[in-house]
Structures are given as C-alpha cells and as structure tokens.
Amino acid sequence: MVLPKILYQNLKRYFGYNDFRPRQKEVLRYLFAGNDLVAILPTGSGKSLCYQLPATCLSGLVVVVSPLISLMKDQVDSLRSRGIRATYINSSLNWSEQQRRLKGIIQGDYNIIYIAPERFESNVFLDRLTQVKVALFAIDEAHCISEWGHDFRPSYLKLAQVRKKLGNPRLIALTATATPEVRKDIIKGLGLRDFKLLIKGFERRNLYLEVKQVENELVKKEELLRILTYNPLPAIVYVGTRNRVEEIIAFLEDKFSVIGYHGGMKSHERRRSQELFMAGSYDIVIATNAFGMGVDKSDVRLVVHYELPGTLEAYYQEIGRAGRDGFASKCILLYQEEDSDLREFFIDNDYPQKDIVEEVYSFFLAQNQQEVEVNFNQLYLQLRNLPSKLALDATLRLLRKEGYLKRISSKDQEITYQILEQVEPKQLEIDYLQLQYLKKNKYQKLSELKGYIGTKECRHQYILNYFGDEEALNYCPGCDNCDEVRQTRVITKELGILVQKILSCVIKLGGRFGVTTIAKVLTGSKSKKLLGRGLDKVSTYGIVNDFSYEDIISIIEELIEARYLKRDMGRYPTVQITKAGYKILHQPYNLDWNLVREEKEINNLANQARLELLNKLKDLRTRLSKEFNQAPFIIAHDKTLEELVRRLPKNREEMLKVRGFGEVTYRRYGESFLKVIQEFLQVEPELDRIETPICLDGTYEETFNLYKCGLPLEDISKERGLAVGTIVDHLSKLIESGVEIDTRRFISASELEEIRAAIAKVGYQTLKEIKELVNDEIDYNKIKLVVAGYKKEFMPN
Ligand code: ADP
Secondary structure, three states, X not given: OOOOXXXXXXXXXXXXXXXXXXXXXXXXXXXHOOOEEEEEOOOOOOOOHHHHHHHHOOOOEEEEEOOOHHHHHHHHHHHHHOOOOEEEEOOOOOHHHHHHHHHHHHHOOOOEEEEOHHHHXXXXXXHHHOOOOEEEEEEOOHHHHOOOOOOOOHHHHHHHHXXXXXXXXXXXXXXXXXXXXXXXXXXXXXXXOOEEEEEOOOOOOOEEEEEEEOOOHHHHHHHHHHHHHHOOOOEEEEOOOHHHHHHHHHHHOOOOOEEEEOOOOOHHXXXXXXXXXXXXXXXXXXXXXXXXXXXXXXXXXXXXXOOOOXXXXXXXXXXXXXXXXXXXXXXXXXXXXXXXXXHHHHHHHHOOOHHHHHHXXXXXXXXXXXXXXXXXXXXXXHOOOOOOHHHHHHHHHHHHHOOOEEEEEEEOOXXXXXXXXXXXXXXXXXXXXXXXXXXXXXXXXXXXXXXXHHOOOOHHHHHHHHHOOOOOOOOOOOEHHHHHHOOOOOOOHHHHHHHHHHHHHHHHOOOOOOHHHHHHHHHOOOXXXXXXXXXXHOOOOOOOOOOOHHHHHHHHHHHHHOOOEEEEEOOOEEEEEOHHHHHHHOOHHHOOOOOOOOOOOOOXXXXXXXXXXXXXXXXXXXXXHHHOOOOHHHHOOHHHHXXXXXXXXXXXXXHXXXXXXXXXXXXXXXXXXXXHXXXXXXXXXXXXXXXXXXXXXXXXXXXXXXXXXXXXXXXXXXXXXXXXXXXXXXXXXXXXXXXXXXXXXXXXXXXXXXXXXXXXXXXXXXXXXXXXXXXXXOOHHHHHHHHHHHHHHHOOO
C-alpha cells in the first residue's frame, strides 16, 4: 500500500523531516491499511512519530498511554511547538487542572492526548472520555503489561477493557524490548486477535560485541584497566551496586577522569553527574543500571559491564548507549563464574520456600502480641533454618505483601511489625506455586544471559534470534566469536569522514576522472598535469591530510567494489557515484562493505595466524599511540600493518621496504614492530613459508583462490559476482605486490609479444597509448596484466 500523500506533507509541515525512517513507513502502512499493530523496534527508530503524525490527519483523537510521566510534559510541549494540539493528564496535575483538560478534550480542543495508565482506574474519567471519538489508541512502552518485564504496571492490564469502552479504536502497541514471553503477554493482555507483529531493527552494526571471561576479581580489575587504557573513550562502566560504584571509582580515579552515578545519590547529584558526563567533562562514568534513561550522548565509544546485567534485554538496552552516532564502538562484558553463582544465590533467596515462610510467621505468632519488635540481625540468628539474611528479608517482604504483617516502624535494625492476620502457619494463603514459577522465570532469564556469554556463535545473531528479529544478518558486523571470519572494515568516525570526502570529490569532479586523479585531488598533489587542468581549484582539493595517498586509493577501490562508486571502463577509466553512494553521502556510518559481498569464511590456518598477528600489531600500535600520544593512524595505517603481516620483515632493511614505514617511523617504532613479528614467528613458524597474497582483505584472497583453481577470467568473474575488469584489477595488484600469477593463462604468446613491443615504444604509464599500438582484439584487461608485471619489476618499494 502506498502511504497517503497527506502523511508526507504533514511530516514536512509539522516535523520538518523530508522522509520517513524505513520502519516508520512500514508501521504507518499497516496502520493506514486498518490493522492493529504491535511494533517492536529499538530505541531511536522514531517510534513516537508513528502515532504523533496520524494525529495531524485522522478525524478523531489519538490517545497515547504512557508510563513515563516525567517525560509527558516535554513531549507535549514539543508537539505544541510544532503546531499540533496536544495535552496530557497524569498525577502531576491537581484535580481541577485535570478536569479542565478533560473538558477541553471533550470539546475537541486536542488532536492527541497523553495519559498515564493509572488514570483509567477511575471509571468517571473513562466514562467522560467515551464522549469523544478516539481514532487511534497508542500504547507506548507496551512491555509494561507483562509481569515478566522489568517495569510491570498493573494498570496496563486494564487497557483491553479501556479500548473496548472507547469504541474499539485502531490500536498500536510499541516497545523497544520484548522477549518472547513479554510479546505473548502484550498480545494476550491487549486481547489482540487480528493484528500485525513487526519486530525489526535490532541489529547494531556499529557495535563490536565481546565477552571476556576472567578468573577472579583481581584479574577482572586488571582487565578493566586494560580495556579503558587501550580503547577509545568516552565509556560507561556498568556495575551492580552502589558500593561497587565507589570501589571502582577509587580504583580508577588516579588514572582516568571518572564520575559515578547510582540510585542512592540525591537527584540533583545524579543530574549533575549525568550532565557532566554528557558535556564531556569526564571520560568515564561508573554507574549502576539506574544510569541511562534520557542519556543522549551520541559518541559513547565503549560500554563495559563489570558485573552481570539483569537480563539479556537489559544488556541490549545498556549497550545501546554506545555508538549512537553510528560509528564503531565496543561493548565488552567481563564475566567470572562467581558472577552467576551470586545471581543464583540472590534468586534462590528472593523466593522463599514454604517451610521458611512458615517458620518466620510462627515466630511472630509465638510472641503472643499484636505488635512485635524485632532486631533484624538477632532474628536471623534465632531462626535456625534460614539460609541467609537475604532470605529473611525476602520472607518478611512476602508476608507484608500478602497482608499478614505490617511494618509500623523501623530504625536501623530495630523493626516493629504488626500482625494483621492470625492463622495457622499451614493455612497461610500464599501461592507457593506462583513463587516457584517466578523463580523459574528468573533462572530462565539468567540462563539466556549465560547462553549469550557462553555462545561460540555470532553474538549479533544470538541477540537477533533472541528478540525474534525477522531480518537475519548475512554477515557478522563484529564480535569476538567471529573475529576470524570478519571481513568488514570498521567504520570509525575518521573513516566515515574520509568516505564522505571521497564521495564529494567524485561528485565535484563530475565523474570525469579516474581513481588516481581523485586521490591526488584529495591529497592536494602538486602534479603538473593536475595543476594544468586547474584541479587545484576544486573545493575538495587537499582536504584529506590524515590518510595516505595509497590508503585513499584502496578505499576508493573498496567503495567501487561495494558499489557506492562505479568505474566506467571507457577509453579512460573514470569513477562515478552511484545511487547507493548518494544515499550514504550524509550517513557514512551506514556504509556496508558487504553490500555485494557474501559471507565467506576465512578458515584456513594461515589466515587465522595472519589475523592473529595483525591483531597483535594493532595492539602494539594502540600501546604506542598512548605512549607517544599520537593518533594510531599516524604511527601506522591499517594497510601498513597488513603489509607487515604479508612481508614479515626480519630487519631494518626489509622493514623499510614496507610502504608507510619511512626512516622516521622506523627510528621511533620499528624495533617494537619487528620484535612482535619475530616473537610471533617463533610460535607460528609456518606463517613465514606460506604464500600470501597482497592484502589480508578477503576480496583479493578470494580472487586469488579461484585463480589457483585454474578458472578462466570470465568464470572467476561469475563466481565472484564482480566485473571481469575488477578481477583483472585484483590480479594486477597481486602481481604488483609480488605474487606469482601466470598471465599466460589469459594472454597468448603473440599477444604478449605485441603488448611488450608497444610498451618498449611508449612506456607503460598510459594504457591508452599502448592500446593504440596493438591489435584491436587485445583489450585493456590484457594490457593491464602485462603492465602489472612491468610495474612490479620497476616499482621502487
Ligand atoms: P524511539 O521512541 O523509537 O526511541 P523517538 O521517537 O524518540 O525514537 O525518535 C528518535 C529521534 O529520531 C528523535 O530525535 C526524532 O525527532 C527523530 N526522528 C523521528 N522520525 C524521524 C524522521 N523521519 N526523520 C528524521 N528524524 C526523525
């Protein structure tokens, strides 16, 4: 179904947006086709607009149920400032103000109203609301309907009835987290029958997910220190308790700028902590899970869980605070076996057994008084069968909740209880079965979390499966388990900006120039040819200074391969931007190197070893970067490190042959790199004997492997789904970098002779000049392969 035009017009008119986010479109399509809908979409996907926008064009009121009373006023103010007639009713307003607003609603003064679910407890209120025509009933944070969810709100259970009373308007339930049980509860609780369920967008492509198992607390602390030292900040470190916040701050504060945040702090202190962290005054916040709501810091690069999160969905929510700007960020969970033992201990104690409840209750009865004063610690010692103080505390809470005891006063350990109801302990009306069920559920949640921790599969996939996201990933965006098969380049902010610059330069040059000219313009080359053409006047001239010419070339090649750019193989190979390129121009973080690549496993040992060495070199670079206070790419680019792995230099001389390793770099860092390589070779001596192609970049390797199978060019091209020209480019690059490629498989002896003769006359700098001298049958591809051989021979290293 096509969306009504008015929605596009009002999107622009009231919200100022030019287009919908993809999932918004889907939601609105379902709604306007008359469906009820449960939409489970992650935070930040623009859920609110899905019910706010309809308010601008539906004939009738949009009623939004939301538990977030503290946010209602801001939401309504923001809608009003956009010219949408909105109001809210919740317990923060006094009775007469509530009545005044209700009257306005009935008079038709509003298009959209926000209501706290508890308001519907009042029949009078509900009756009055039935006087208006409700066009859409939107239930925000719909997971609150589930007792298994983290923010259960009993009033949500009445919403099915409320809807009926309101004349069964169309319904949309929205939430960012819903596990299978919660999903079931939403559907059942709202009495939905004929409806659509949309679960999408849970993949977080820019997050690198990792779990680090540690032996003990001491190692955990060291690991935390290491992580914070070698990864980009700002960081959020989540811990379990207030005390832990203090403890970790004390541990870190002489090394980092850290601030704390926990529920025990006064609200103004909490606000201050949050503001200071958001403003960038501190690099690290050590927080309990109270931290997060309303934190809108886009450049958090690291989220570390020092202790286990409550559930996997809580974990997902918390790591969602990393990398909101879309750029690469890391999420590391530190785990030691005892963490889950401790969790189990808490769960066990939280749901006391029948005999324990009876023992505690009997104690109170035995005092023969209406009011009993106890000292908590003494009581614990007195009651023999209690496994822990926690169990005592949970039992007392249970007896209070079930209406048998009432706490009338408490001071420190001294607590006075009133016995509200006296029955035989065996007659206590407590649903022990339900307690066991709750306990089982908690265990279930814990085991799901442990499943994530222990999985050997892709962590991203594990999370998607868990949430039931319909869109499967066909590759891993980055996790410790898939590291060996990882092929994507990490989209760091620096790389994102470079891609943006490259794309703009291609546009500015009007698609009339090739890869080298683009790279020269970007790096501000002073070449005569360039200046002669006036290309130094282009606005993108010289705008890149933090990447080398070679890097830019290889990134342009990758962009071509991923189809953000395309190469026009005419007489002069030129580069143009594609539709996909335009799409990512302003959102470089959405770049997907795998656009046309398929997941391919690099699973042979040589590759694993090479990747391992590469990681070691990267670690070294990070350490040096801290030590010398230099940006990592200044020390060595990724490509340089990759080339080190390829060449495995053994001494200064060999090292200097590696592109990107000049005298100066060598003097400063050369020895350190050599040492790491040599140490590695002692463990993996095989590596030195294995023939390795130019780049670790999987794409060359794949072409190389197919070449080794003896396939002709056309078949390699078909197999890889890439143009023959691209395959030739790969082979040429491999040749140039010293890999043995037998070009006679693709070029006949007479053709080779002709090309050589032409090169003898005009050199090999301009393919076109060679082409003009040879037989028409000989195409550019053949010429390129021969030229590559010359380049290899004559290229200075
Ligand atoms: P969610 O409720 O899913 O977490 P929000 O409704 O709070 O997400 O929206 C997240 C952000 O996205 C808001 O800043 C909102 O203004 C913005 N946004 C929503 N829809 C669009 C759109 N179509 N184009 C651009 N920005 C949008």
